[in-house]
Amino acid sequence: METFGTALVGFAALFAGLAVGSGSLAVRWPWLAVPARHALHAATLLLAAATFGLAQAFLAHDVTLRCVVESSDRATSPGYLLAAVWAGQDGSLLLWTALVGAALSVFVEGRSRSGAEPGEAGRAAAFAALLVLAFASIVLLHSNPFRPMLRSHPADGLGLNGLLRNPLMVVHPPVLFAGFAVVLVPAALAAAALVRGPRDVGWVAAARPWALAGWGLLGLGNLLGMLWAYEELGWGGYWGWDPVENASLLPWLASTAYLHAATTAERRGALLRTAAVLALATAILPVFGTYLTRSGIVASQHAFAETPAADAFLRLLSVLAAAALGLLAWRWRRWGREAPRVESLASREAGAVLTVLVLAGMILAVAAATLAPLLGRWFLGGPLQVQPEGYARFMGPLALVLLALTAICPMLAWRRTAGRRVASAVVVPAAAGLAAALLQFVAGGPAGLEPTAGGRLHGYAVFAFPLAACVVVAAASDVVRALRARVREAGGSWSSAARWLAAAGRRRLGAQLVHAGTAVLLAGFAGASYQQTAQGMLSPVAGTGDAAASTLTLGGYRLTYLGARDAATAEYEETQAVVRVDEPGGAAYLALPSLRRYRSGTVRETAEVAIRPGLLEDLYVEVRQFRGAGSAPAAYVRAHVNPLTSLVWFGALALLAGGLIALWPERAARPGGAARRGGGGLTYAGLAAGLALGIGLWKGEASAALAATGAVLLAALWQGGRATWGWAAAREGVPDASRSGAAGPPDRSAGGPSGGGAADGAADAGASRGSPDAGASPGAPSDPGEEP
Incomplete structure (x- = not known):
């Protein structure tokens, strides 16, 4: 495999070099653009073959390869053998190089099919192939995953990092x-x-x-x-950080x-x-x-x-x-x-x-x-180290400014905005922010928790929750304004207006969902100001009879250490701490944090935590040490109450979902108000793949998660290729501006005609456009494709 794999990467570099040469000459001899494109595709296929070959070497436990020995062993499960392919620096660089080739090949093919001039297509192929050549050369000369293992090693391999x-x-x-x-x-x-x-x-x-x-x-x-x-x-x-x-x-x-x-x-x-x-x-x-x-x-x-x-x-x-x-x-x-x-x-x-x-x-x-650290050595003669608290000092204020801008900008029009229009649009979001601030003041923080940072509430948390409420309500208000305007202009029901906006305004909907998700995410970060921690060396309650020596209390939770028990698999042995958790509402459950000792790997002992997720807070329990022999050792247990962690995950998912909605093309408008489908099947495929990814990760099924991720990646590449081929321009009847030589787009003030190029969604043709008044209503709903 070492010779075959190295040859694949070497030939990929060779074909990339040929693509660079022929693509560069296509400016003078246009017929060379075609072989340049084909040479780039050949390089990409060879890199993909090399990556699959490396994966097969891991699955087959080919211990003649150095990276296989260093990152896996025969006890490693198949899912983690795939992770081992990119766990090392050599395999990860090969994967990156193959993905670079795939993305650039789709891009170059798309430019060619969109009707680009041969010289332009050749230049695109040459530039893309130059990048592929650079990455492939680094793999071949400095980070070859197919290097043979020349020294003695364990017969089964060293194993994957725990x-x-x-x-x-x-x-x-x-x-x-x-x-x-x-x-x-x-x-x-x-x-x-x-x-x-x-x-x-x-x-x-x-x-x-x-x-x-x-x-x-x-x-x-x-x-x-x-x-x-x-x-x-x-x-x-x-x-x-x-x-x-x-x-x-x-x-x-x-x-x-x-x-x-x-x-x-x-x-x-x-x-x-x-x-x-x-x-x-x-x-x-x-x-x-x-x-x-x-x-x-x-x-x-x-x-x-x-x-x-x-x-x-x-x-x-x-x-x-x-x-x-x-x-x-x-x-x-x-x-x-x-x-x-x-x-x-x-x-x-x-x-x-x-x-x-x-x-x-x-x-x-x-x-x-x-x-x-590097700048300190250069200018101060010694390394500097910025702790996580240092990052928070400057990132917190910047995040607050970003939240404020996210709340305000959707209310503004292009060019300039009449003050009275902004004043009318800001009333509801400002009221929501004021209500959130008042609620926070009365409750003393999220879920009534007291701040833990030196007994005072961080300035970030003081402002993050009201500003986040402003952003979410402003985003919702913008969508409501668009629906109300559609009902007023075209008649019909609110449900028909919603269908119209979902078909012809995905860009706008996606942008507002991204803004709302960002606000929720940053509000979740503020929950870290209220984190509570308790820790101590606990003895099993049955062995001491002393409840105080066996118990931790924090945030209304009572954690009682009952003892330890051992478990083992083919890959590891572990000692679990059995901890009974009494929740504030009276319910109880067993948490089983553990110390896991893998039989192989560069990091063999890991702490496996027990997390009880909740809507308002997570309970996070870990065991750091066992002391004593036998079946009842003492355990050093640490527990955290992490408020609003769920907002971080929900906000991030909303943010990514908004990006997916904005990415998928809007449906072209028809004179009668109906909308033709555009990319709907891929939309559903992407959403289904995302759902499968979430289920796979939730259930711990690595293969399902990998398959869903592959579907997401293929869908993203396919959609990017379709857009690059000029599909969006063709469905709107808009010429590709990159080939038209236009100096710039027409002036689009709020309430004026929608536009923005081939990838910009078309507005409904039957909607009233209004006049390009400089003081038009903020976020004019007659332009559903508008992205704030």
Whole structure:
């Protein structure tokens, strides 16, 4: 397998090189665009074959390969053998490279089928193949997973790291790597627009489905990582601001900022330069994060050991950053001269500018804090370390500003907004925020809990709940305004208006659901201000007869240690602490936290926690140590009451569901008011796959979770390809702006005609459009495709 696998990667690099050469020459000889595209597809298929071959080597326990020996053994179950493929740095890089090839192949094929000029198609193939060649070369020269095992080793292998034996690790890395791959497409389109020269917003519309898919995959990957940390790391939280966590958060923040800038560029032609910067940054940040995790320059409990591939990624990072800066510097002045200006602070353009600035501040702050050890050595002669509390000090205020903007911006119109219109729109959300603040003051916090941070309520928690209530109600109000306007303009019932909005306004619905989910998520983060913790060395109640020496109490819960019991499987042995939990309402149950000792692996002992999830709070119980022999050892038990953790998960799921709704194309309007289906089957397939993913993770079925994740990834790639092929433009009868050479979109003030490019959903043709009054009603409902 070592020779065959290495040959597959080598031939993939060769075909990618051929695609680069022939695609570059297609500008002069257009017929070369076809072999360039086919060579890129061949490279992608070879990389996919190499990845499947590596997976087969793990499933067959091929101990002639070094990575198989280091990350698995014969006792590892098949599901975790798949996780072992990307548990090591070599296998994970091969998977990432294969996904890069898949995303870029779909993109290039789509550009070709959309009728792009052969020269343009050849350039797209050359650029995509150059990226594939770079990644494949790093795999081949510095991180080859098919290297043979040359030293002595256990006959069964060293085993998988115990912390990675979790069903979430079967799906978390592939989803994250898929997100890293997909965000390369908007960057490629931005780079191509910069190379062409004229200020052209057409690339923004073409990039939209890819940007949304990449944003959603990155968000889902981060969510799965949070769930894994909550279950496996045993400290009672889900985000520790570890450098590896930050490396996956930064591209998602950049992608979020890009979507806001791109929406403004589509609607008004403003922020186009900013959109290009953010598209390129979103693609470069994963390479930056990979360098951090593989170079050893920052300490992390998730990072790999220092590897020769780190130097290669540093060179790739330098080349990508230099190329991006060069292109931006080349076209910056020209694009700036042609850009429309923000006319009023009371406009949606101004809100988008402020939102992008806040998100950029988050990116810079997190990056600087992550690099603090390195920066301290450079400038202060010694390392600095920013603790999680330090991150909270600057991220909390920025998150509050972001919440405030999210509440206000949907009430603003494009260009400028009449004050009386804003005043009328803000009444209900402001009342909701005031009611939430009053309720919080009366109750003393969520569920009546007292704050635990030094006896005072954090400023973040004081403002987060009222602002979150404002955002949720503002989002709901915007949807209600759209429904009311439809009923008034077209007649009919509210149910028919809802069907119309669901068909022709998915972009608007998705955006509002994303905003509401973000608010709920950030409110859930505020619940950490009320976390309660109790811990102690407990003796079994039957052995001492002293209830005080066997009991912990916190938050109305009473935990009594009853004793310990042993369990074993083929993979591990464990000692469970039997803890009876008496809940505040009088109910009782047994919690079984344990210390698990795996028979193999680099990390052999793990603490398995017992979590009792609830709508208002979770009870989180862990055992850290057993002392004494026999059947009744003393146990060091630690318990946490984590308020509002459920809001974090619900908010994240709502946020991702909103992105999925916004990604799927809206139905084209017909003169009679009916709507033709567009992508409905894929919508249901994506939702079904998401449901299967949730059930698989809930039940701990790694295979079901993996299959559902594969369906989600294929659906995202397929939908991105359909949009790139010009399907959305064809169904609306709108020419592809990227080929028309248009200098910018028409002026779209609120209440004016809908538009925004090929990927922007069509509004109902029978709806009254109104006049492009600069002071039009905020969030004009006659434009269902409008994305706040």
